[in-house]
Amino acid sequence: xxxxxxxxxxxxxxxxxxxxxxxxxxxxxxxxxxxxxxxxxxxxxxxxxxxxxxxxxxxxxxxxxxxxxxxxxxxxxxxxxxxxxxxxxxxxxxxxxxxxxxxxxxxxxxxxxxxxxxxxxxxxxxxxxxxxxxxxxxxxxxxxxxxxxxxxxxxxxxxxxxxxxxxxxxxxxxxxxxxxxxxxxxxxxxxxxxxxxxxxxxxxxxxxxxxxxxxxxxxxxxxxxxxxxxxxxxxxxxxxxxxxxxxxxxxxxxxxxxxxxxxxxxxxxxxxxxxxxxxxxxxxxxxxxxxxxxxxxxxxxxxxxxxxxxxxxxxxxxxxxxxxxxxxxxxxxxxxxxxxxxxxxxxxxxxxxxxxxxxxxxxxxxxxxxxxxxxxx
Amino acid sequence: xxxxxxxxxxxxxxxxxxxxxxxxxxxxxxxxxxxxxxxxxxxxxxxxxxxxxxxxxxxxxxxxxxxxxxxxxxxxxxxxxxxxxxxxxxxxxxxxxxxxxxxxxxxxxxxxxxxxxxxxxxxxxxxxxxxxxxxxxxxxxxxxxxxxxxxxxxxxxxxxxxxxxxxxxxxxxxxxxxxxxxxxxxxxxxxxxxxxxxxxxxxxxxxxxxxxxxxxxxxxxxxxxxxxxxxxxxxxxxxxxxxxxxxxxxxxxxxxxxxxxxxxxxxxxxxxxxxxxxxxxxxxxxxxxxxxxxxxxxxxxxxxxxxxxxxxxxxxxxxxxxxxxxxxxxxxxxxxxxxxxxxxxxxxxxxxxxxxxxxxxxxxxxxxxxxxxxxxx
Numbered sequence: 039x040x041x042x043x044x045x046x047x048x049x050x051x052x053x054x055x056x057x058x059x060x061x062x063x064x065x066x067x068x069x070x071x072x073x074x075x076x077x078x079x080x081x082x083x084x085x086x087x088x089x090x091x092x093x094x095x096x097x098x099x100x101x102x103x104x105x106x107x108x109x110x111x112x113x114x115x116x117x118x119x120x121x122x123x124x125x126x127x128x129x130x131x132x133x134x135x136x137x138x139x140x141x142x143x144x145x146x147x148x149x150x151x152x153x154x155x156x157x158x159x160x161x162x163x164x165x166x167x168x169x170x171x172x173x174x175x176x177x178x179x180x181x182x183x184x185x186x187x188x189x190x191x192x193x194x195x196x197x198x199x200x201x202x203x204x205x206x207x208x209x210x211x212x213x214x215x216x217x218x219x220x221x222x223x224x225x226x227x228x229x230x231x232x233x234x235x236x237x238x239x240x241x242x243x244x245x246x247x248x249x250x251x252x253x254x255x256x257x258x259x260x261x262x263x264x265x266x267x268x269x270x271x272x273x274x275x276x277x278x279x280x281x282x283x284x285x286x287x288x289x290x291x292x293x294x295x296x297x298x299x300x301x302x303x304x305x306x307x308x309x310x311x312x313x314x315x316x317x318x319x320x321x322x323x324x325x326x327x328x329x330x331x332x333x334x335x336x337x338x339x340x341x342x343x344x345x346x347x348x349x350x351x352x353x354x355x356x357x358x359x360x361x362x363x364x365x366x367x368x369x370x371x372x373x374x375x376x377x378x379x380x381x382x383x384x385x386x387x388x389x390x391x392x393x394x395x396x397x398x399x400x401x402x403x404x405x406x407x408x409x410x411x412x413x414x415x
Numbered sequence: 416x417x418x419x420x421x422x423x424x425x426x427x428x429x430x431x432x433x434x435x436x437x438x439x440x441x442x443x444x445x446x447x448x449x450x451x452x453x454x455x456x457x458x459x460x461x462x463x464x465x466x467x468x469x470x471x472x473x474x475x476x477x478x479x480x481x482x483x484x485x486x487x488x489x490x491x492x493x494x495x496x497x498x499x500x501x502x503x504x505x506x507x508x509x510x511x512x513x514x515x516x517x518x519x520x521x522x523x524x525x526x527x528x529x530x531x532x533x534x535x536x537x538x539x540x541x542x543x544x545x546x547x548x549x550x551x552x553x554x555x556x557x558x559x560x561x562x563x564x565x566x567x568x569x570x571x572x573x574x575x576x577x578x579x580x581x582x583x584x585x586x587x588x589x590x591x592x593x594x595x596x597x598x599x600x601x602x603x604x605x606x607x608x609x610x611x612x613x614x615x616x617x618x619x620x621x622x623x624x625x626x627x628x629x630x631x632x633x634x635x636x637x638x639x640x641x642x643x644x645x646x647x648x649x650x651x652x653x654x655x656x657x658x659x660x661x662x663x664x665x666x667x668x669x670x671x672x673x674x675x676x677x678x679x680x681x682x683x684x685x686x687x688x689x690x691x692x693x694x695x696x697x698x699x700x701x702x703x704x705x706x707x708x709x710x711x712x713x714x715x716x717x718x719x720x721x722x723x724x725x726x727x728x729x730x731x732x733x734x735x736x737x738x739x740x741x742x743x744x745x746x747x748x749x750x751x752x753x754x755x756x757x758x759x760x761x762x763x764x765x766x767x768x769x770x771x772x773x774x775x776x777x778x779x780x781x782x783x784x785x786x787x788x789x790x791x792x
Contacts, residue, residue: 049653149653209638209661210630216662217626220669223655224619226603242601246623249594253587261586267692274690276426276526278600278682281689284586285593292597305655312658313651315644 039165045123045158048313051148054137058162059128060084060120063104064112066168067406073116073168075159076100077176077183080251080307081299083127086119087112102382109391113405114398115172120162122155124307126300133234133300145231145302152179152314156186160194167412172397175199177379178346179307182314185354188331189316197397198333199390202343202379204350205324205357206315211345214254215308218247222301231302240301245292247304252291257342257375317357324357334364336393338386340378341371366393416542422500422535425690428525431514435539436505437461437497440481441489443545444783450493450545452536453477454553454560457628457684458676460504463496464489479759486768490782491775492549497539499532501683509679510611522608522679529556529691533563537571544789549774552576554756555723556684559691562731565708566693574774575708576767578715579756581727582701582734583692588722591631592685595624599678608679617678622669624681629668634719634752694734701734708735712742713770715763717755743770 042055061084066073076086078099087104090096104110104117121129124147132147163171174187174195181203188198207215222228225243229236253261265284280286320326335358339351348369358365368389372378378386416437421429438461443450453463455476464481467473481487481494498506501524509524540548551564551572558580565575584592599605602620606613630638642661657663697703712735716728725746735742745766749755755763 049651051653145655206644208635209642209644209659210633210635212644212659213626213630213638213661213665216659216665217623217630219655220626220666221598221623224622245601246594246598249590249597250627253590253594256587258585258587261590265586267583267586267589274426276428276686278522278596278686282586282589282593284590288590288593289597309653309655 039162041158041161043161045154045161047148047154048151049149053123053130053148056123056130056158057128058120058123058130058158060118060162061086061098062119062411063087063117064115065406065408066116066166066411067401067404068409070168070409071170071172071401072114072406073118073163073166073171074110075163075171075174075187076104076110076117076119077155077159077174077180078119078122079176079178079180080311081295082180083125084119084121084129085127086117099380103387103390109387110175110394111398115394116406118162118166120159122150123158124150124303124310126303131300132231132302132306142232142234143302144234145305147302147306149309149313150306151310152182152186153190155310156183156190159183159187160191163194165412169194171195172401173197173199173394175201176203177201178203178376179311179314182311186314186316188333188335189327192330192332195333196400197336197393198331199336199338199393200351200354201336201338202340202346202351202376203354204346205317205353207312208350212312214250215312218250219305219308221246221250222304225301228301233301239296241296244296244299244301244304245289248295248299249288249292252288254345255376257344257373259342260373260375263373324353325360328357328363329361331358331361331363335366336390337365337367338379338389339367339369340375340386341369342373343376343378345376416539418535418538420538422531422538424525424531425528426526430500430507430525433500433507433535434505435497435500435507435535437495437539438463438475439496439788440464440494441492442783442785443493443543443788444778444781445786447545447786448547448549448778449491449783450495450540450543450548451487452540452548452551452564453481453487453494453496454532454536454551454557455496455499456553456555456557457688458672459557460502461496461498461506462504463494476757480764480767486764487552487771488775492771493783495539495543497536499527500535501527501680501687503677503680508677509608509683510677519609519611520679521611522682524679524683526686526690527683528687529559529563530567532687533560533567536560536564537568540571542789546571548572549778550574550576550771552578553580554578555580555753556688556691559688563691563693565710565712566704569707569709572710573777574713574770575710576713576715576770577728577731578713579717579720579723579728579753580731581723582694582730584689585727589689591627592689595627596682596685598623598627599681602678605678610678616673618673621673621676621678621681622666625672625676626665626669629665631722632753634721634750636719637750637752640750701730702737705734705740706738708738708740710740712740713767714742714744715756715766716746717751717753717763718746718748719750720753720755722753
């Protein structure tokens with residue numbers, strides 16, 4: 039979907055025009071009440087569910103969650119996945135040409151925030167003729183968007199599902215992001231963000247950034263269980279190649295990531311994470327920041343998530359309770375750390391399924407009679 | 416102290432000849448029973464205590480612990496600080512010439528282990544005429560050396576003080592070390608370890624490595640307390656410079672470190688950490704590995720240390736208890752994470768002081784009548 043109305047950004051800059059890439063699953067019902075927006079996290083995209091025909095291994099990133107008969111049942115709900123601005127998976131981002139210069143934006147792509155993304159998503163909803171979402175849902179950075187929706191467009195969202203998220207990053211969270219950024223920014227192949235023109239990619243920096251990130255996505259216990267001190271070649275090699283399986287795994291993850299992810303996007307998205315802090319405008323009072331919300335909430339955290347630990351979710355729950363909002367909170371005892379929000383877990387999926395059942399019954403529990411998109415708002 | 420007898424290493428290689436730089440504090444007593452060896456961790460040296468004349472800010476790294484009247488009282492004990500092989504603070508290391516080639520070792524400096532260091536330290540003790548240490552003491556990687564001493568030279572060590580340490584690194588510990596190594600190894604200025612010949616230093620890699628390490632030395636709580644989300648310039652800058660104080664702090668630490676630390680040394684020392692695993696030869700049975708120890712032990716951990724958490728110290732304690740060794744264990748409730756072992760804390764210092772009091776009384780509680788070093792073994 040192309041937009042030619044400029045989008046004013048939190049930074050004071052504006053995007054003159056832009057494109058948002060999105061996918062939809064299921065059908066919008068006649069009263070346009072069954073739409074669910076799924077927001078993505080750091081390295082995901084609009085491709086939430088299903089597979090592309092003829093493309094092996096093209097399952098969407100939340101394919102275990104979203105689809106016919108799944109926890110978010112696309113027989114019942116009309117689901118939208120949208121790629122955020124600044125990403126490298128289709129929506130306007132740093133690798134696209136700046137219409138003002140005719141050259142790729144590179145590092146000059148404006149720094150975008152979670153709130154900017156939400157405003158862009160709201161315009162997409164307008165175009166699709168969706169006045170109010172049955173739910174906005176996301177994990178991690180996606181959960182921040184679901185929370186921001188409830189603050190920025192309180193009347194346009196009936197339910198907010200905030201999973202494995204936080205009301206703001208801690209100093210330690212920011213520290214990990216900044217080291218990752220420094221690895222990219224100091225890679226000689228970064229060329230101040232204009233690496234496209236040099237025909238290179240700052241792979242070393244991206245690789246290290248991803249390795250750092252990946253450590254924080256897994257739990258200490260899970261890593262111990264999966265890799266422990268297992269050796270790749272049976273004995274110590276007394277060199278700087280691979281000794282331990284965990285080294286091999288992380289280097290592989292880093293290599294793979296550096297092949298497909300854009301360095302400027304990585305910088306932008308980590309900044310969006312760092313900047314998210316809805317309580318900031320209220321002197322740090324999260325309850326005050328959430329006072330105008332109207333949605334009902336599902337907040338989910340995972341016991342071994344040390345990136346956005348259960349404590350951080352409880353801060354959100356407490357602020358909502360203080361406002362007498364309806365909030366369901368589930369703390370899932372799961373071994374997989376932050377990554378748990380992407381993985382199959384019977385209790386987790388059960389909680390989400392039950393929550394969507396509730397929404398479905400609130401909507402009248404009838405299967406949608408499809409209407410065309412964009413007909414009327 | 417120069418050694419011309421080759422030192423066989425755990426890797427199967429050998430160092431043909433080498434120099435160990437050391438400092439001593441206090442006086443050796445007549446029966447040579449009051450010597451304490453202090454072992455250093457990743458980025459420290461033989462300079463444990465005191466200051467160099469005319470040099471401001473030259474306090475030793477454990478100056479709050481070691482000195483006249485301090486917890487490790489140099490009026491009572493003869494303290495030795497020794498710089499380990501492979502370091503960049505004086506003892507033979509990668510920046511020194513390989514006698515076989517006449518060129519700096521660089522990356523060809525053999526990978527050394529905690530056990531190799533202990534054997535080298537034992538030779539130094541021989542030369543100094545010290546048959547048995549009253550104590551060997553260290554924190555973190557230094558604690559591994561204190562533990563290894565009790566295994567490799569059970570009759571030459573009366574007490575082992577193992578502080579903020581672990582019997583082996585976890586997968587997560589190794590992961591952080593390997594990301595740091597990858598940052599260095601992939602820095603174009605590393606030149607396969609021969610950067611000395613190119614007149615450059617892989618500062619980008621060292622800087623990122625140090626930033627990663629530093630995050631793991633501090634506790635989440637301490638970082639939140641000290642930095643939180645404090646901004647450097649009052650508001651978001653919407654760029655990739657410094658926004659948050661924590662970024663400024665970590666970048667400064669990284670810059671400083673990259674100015675003085677050797678990249679090859681960093682690789683070597685992190686490998687020594689990764690490889691330490693005394694239970695490995697006993698099929699993972701730490702109690703079996705510690706069965707031949709004769710020393711008494713003080714084991715200390717810190718509540719907020721998530722690098723080498725209290726659980727890891729308890730593994731050592733349990734293995735010692737299983738062997739009916741005398742062991743004192745203190746878990747200090749301190750906010751400062753792994754770094755706590757270097758910091759002033761009344762309870763921590765009190766425990767160490769009391770423990771040295773015990774040793775002092777075991778030795779007869781008489782002030783040393785100095786003897787010359789190296790007189791007789």
